[in-house]
Amino acid sequence: xxxxxxxxxxxxxxxxxxxxxxxxxxxxxxxxxxxxxxxxxxxxxxxxxxxxxxxxxxxxxxxxxxxxxxxxxxxxxxxxxxxxxxxxxxxxxxxxxxxxxxxxxxxxxxxxxxxxxxxxxxxxxxxxxxxxxxxxxxxxxxxxxxxxxxxxxxxxxxxxxxxxxxxxxxxxxxxxxxxxxxxxxxxxxxxxxxxxxxxxxxxxxxxxxxxxxxxxxxxxxxxxxxxxxxxxxxxxxxxxxxxxxxxxxxxxxxxxxxxxxxxxxxxxxxxxxxxxxxxxxxxxxxxxxxxxxxxxxxxxxxxxxxxxxxxxxxxxxxxxxxxxxxxxxxxxxxxxxxxxxxxxxxxxxxxxxxxxxxxxxxxxxxxxxxxxxxxx
Amino acid sequence: xxxxxxxxxxxxxxxxxxxxxxxxxxxxxxxxxxxxxxxxxxxxxxxxxxxxxxxxxxxxxxxxxxxxxxxxxxxxxxxxxxxxxxxxxxxxxxxxxxxxxxxxxxxxxxxxxxxxxxxxxxxxxxxxxxxxxxxxxxxxxxxxxxxxxxxxxxxxxxxxxxxxxxxxxxxxxxxxxxxxxxxxxxxxxxxxxxxxxxxxxxxxxxxxxxxxxxxxxxxxxxxxxxxxxxxxxxxxxxxxxxxxxxxxxxxx
Numbered sequence: 103x104x105x106x107x108x109x110x111x112x113x114x115x116x117x118x119x120x121x122x123x124x125x126x127x128x129x130x131x132x133x134x135x136x137x138x139x140x141x142x143x144x145x146x147x148x149x150x151x152x153x154x155x156x157x158x159x160x161x162x163x164x165x166x167x168x169x170x171x172x173x174x175x176x177x178x179x180x181x182x183x184x185x186x187x188x189x190x191x192x193x194x195x196x197x198x199x200x201x202x203x204x205x206x207x208x209x210x211x212x213x214x215x216x217x218x219x220x221x222x223x224x225x226x227x228x229x230x231x232x233x234x235x236x237x238x239x240x241x242x243x244x245x246x247x248x249x250x251x252x253x254x255x256x257x258x259x260x261x262x263x264x265x266x267x268x269x270x271x272x273x274x275x276x277x278x279x280x281x282x283x284x285x286x287x288x289x290x291x292x293x294x295x296x297x298x299x300x301x302x303x304x305x306x307x308x309x310x311x312x313x314x315x316x317x318x319x320x321x322x323x324x325x326x327x328x329x330x331x332x333x334x335x336x337x338x339x340x341x342x343x344x345x346x347x348x349x350x351x352x353x354x355x356x357x358x359x360x361x362x363x364x365x366x367x368x369x370x371x372x373x374x375x376x377x378x379x380x381x382x383x384x385x386x387x388x389x390x391x392x393x394x395x396x397x398x399x400x401x402x403x404x405x406x407x408x409x410x411x412x413x414x415x416x417x418x419x420x421x422x423x424x425x426x427x428x429x430x431x432x433x434x435x436x437x438x439x440x441x442x443x444x445x446x447x448x449x450x451x452x453x454x455x456x457x458x459x460x461x462x463x464x465x466x467x468x469x470x471x472x473x474x475x476x477x478x
Numbered sequence: 479x480x481x482x483x484x485x486x487x488x489x490x491x492x493x494x495x496x497x498x499x500x501x502x503x504x505x506x507x508x509x510x511x512x513x514x515x516x517x518x519x520x521x522x523x524x525x526x527x528x529x530x531x532x533x534x535x536x537x538x539x540x541x542x543x544x545x546x547x548x549x550x551x552x553x554x555x556x557x558x559x560x561x562x563x564x565x566x567x568x569x570x571x572x573x574x575x576x577x578x579x580x581x582x583x584x585x586x587x588x589x590x591x592x593x594x595x596x597x598x599x600x601x602x603x604x605x606x607x608x609x610x611x612x613x614x615x616x617x618x619x620x621x622x623x624x625x626x627x628x629x630x631x632x633x634x635x636x637x638x639x640x641x642x643x644x645x646x647x648x649x650x651x652x653x654x655x656x657x658x659x660x661x662x663x664x665x666x667x668x669x670x671x672x673x674x675x676x677x678x679x680x681x682x683x684x685x686x687x688x689x690x691x692x693x694x695x696x697x698x699x700x701x702x703x704x705x706x707x708x709x710x711x712x713x714x715x716x717x718x719x720x721x722x723x724x725x726x727x728x729x730x
Binding site: 356 | 543550596
């Protein structure tokens with residue numbers, strides 16, 4: 103029967119509304135589902151139950167059962183992807199506008215001790231605040247540097263205002279200015295025009311904002327242009343992809359497609375790997391194709407404390423707590439010590455979180471109606 | 479008359495600026511509450527678009543950021559930022575934009591980038607985000623901000639979002655659409671004359687014209703008929719407190 107294998111696999115677990123597969127190396131600590139779903143897993147270890155929901159761990163999956171991954175696979179873990187893809191001094195774009203922010207990748211970059219990076223992101227968010235505090239960055243390209251819905255990014259401000267822990271150069275745009283730079287990069291154009299920056303002070307302070315004459319008329323007579331942004335490495339996340347890296351994402355897409363197409367090297371991290379048939383059953387949803395993807399990492403909860411639509415909500419408490427935690431550079435370092443340097447990888451990070459936190463972040467199921475692609 | 483806070487008055491006053499057939503680019507906080515209030519009262523067809531690319535959002539609860547998942551679930555459409563800013567905003571498909579900022583001058587130019595010198599800032603603010611293009615490409619903008627002398631200087635330290643520039647150069651000459659329509663503060667509502675200069679339109683109940691002038695860094699023009707701002711009604715207060723922001727995230 104020609105069904106969505108991803109859906110049918112889930113449907114095989116009665117009442118389950120979320121079941122993350124374990125990754126290749128070790129059992130992932132946290133799966134969320136009904137008691138029946140837990141029972142159906144291979145000898146799960148129950149961590150916590152609340153009402154009809156159980157959080158449990160699954161047994162390690164045998165290494166030979168990972169979707170027929172061959173020797174030329176792009177699939178790796180985040181440690182390997184980061185160390186292979188990134189070098190000191192490069193420009194890195196961690197994609198995702200509020201949604202699907204690659205926190206796990208950022209933490210791995212910190213752990214591996216990178217320095218002198220140019221960090222580009224529309225919204226630096228907590229992740230660049232953490233990377234700046236850790237001394238990874240010498241420059242930031244951005245368009246809105248705040249803690250979304252909370253306030254300012256204190257580590258970013260300390261670096262810009264006081265040079266702590268390192269001096270930080272800034273390269274600043276509006277959102278559309280920055281996204282237009284990515285779009286120019288994605289299309290290999292020398293520049294793109296936009297109706298932004300006229301009458302503002304940005305052109306005075308940024309040589310990357312220039313004006314060109316309109317060759318076709320005088321409305322307007324001249325128009326601002328921005329040059330391409332082509333990061334050495336982009337890290338993007340998606341809900342699911344196959345092992346070749348064709349990724350499907352839904353919810354807020356932000357600037358992730360442009361970032362993936364603009365970058366030289368792309369690390370894709372997903373909530374779950376699925377069979378290629380799942381991807382091909384709904385090709386319109388494949389927004390980042392394998393053509394541009396170099397490394398594929400399966401990392402459930404890899405965006406926490408940001409969110410993954412349909413998988414988990416933003417951990418707003420963490421965003422509020424960051425504001426307090428970062429009052430001094432020392433208190434910020436304490437956090438990094440515990441939550442980044444103090445763990446080996448995302449699995450250990452997740453194990454440190456309160457189980458109740460995970461339950462609070464679970465959304466109710468709300469499936470879209472499947473479309474009919476037709477069989478021809 | 480209902481008991482109300484300054485914030486609640488700003489929300490209800492901002493909601494009154496919205497028409498039923500408007501498409502609006504919404505920010506979190508007060509603008510979000512104002513838009514949702516308008517939608518639940520006089521403007522049920524109001525279309526709310528967010529910078530994150532969600533179109534005609536229908537949030538089931540208060541969004542905590544402009545990229546909150548409640549803005550995506552049940553939206554009419556979700557587009558990449560390049561399309562939201564390009565096909566919608568730049569193309570003139572957004573009627574109303576909301577802006578705030580650390581400094582606003584007499585011509586409605588807004589600074590949300592830096593206090594002090596750009597290269598050696600006293601305070602580094604978040605920057606434009608989408609504000610510069612919202613100010614440039616919507617058909618009208620509504621500015622919401624607390625009213626203090628520090629926030630209303632004679633001249634802003636940095637123009638993040640252009641208003642009526644210097645009162646002489648016109649927005650039309652520069653190819654800018656629309657412009658600031660109203661400034662709503664915790665003391666008053668200001669509007670702009672034909673030269674693009676701000677004038678006092680109404681003062682909130684209990685606030686004197688003198689108090690407004692004292693909180694403004696230049697000689698504020700007074701409109702020919704300065705009236706008292708209409709205070710919130712019982713229904714609006716009830717909606718804000720019990721439905722839109724029951725936990726008082728933005729209103730307490």
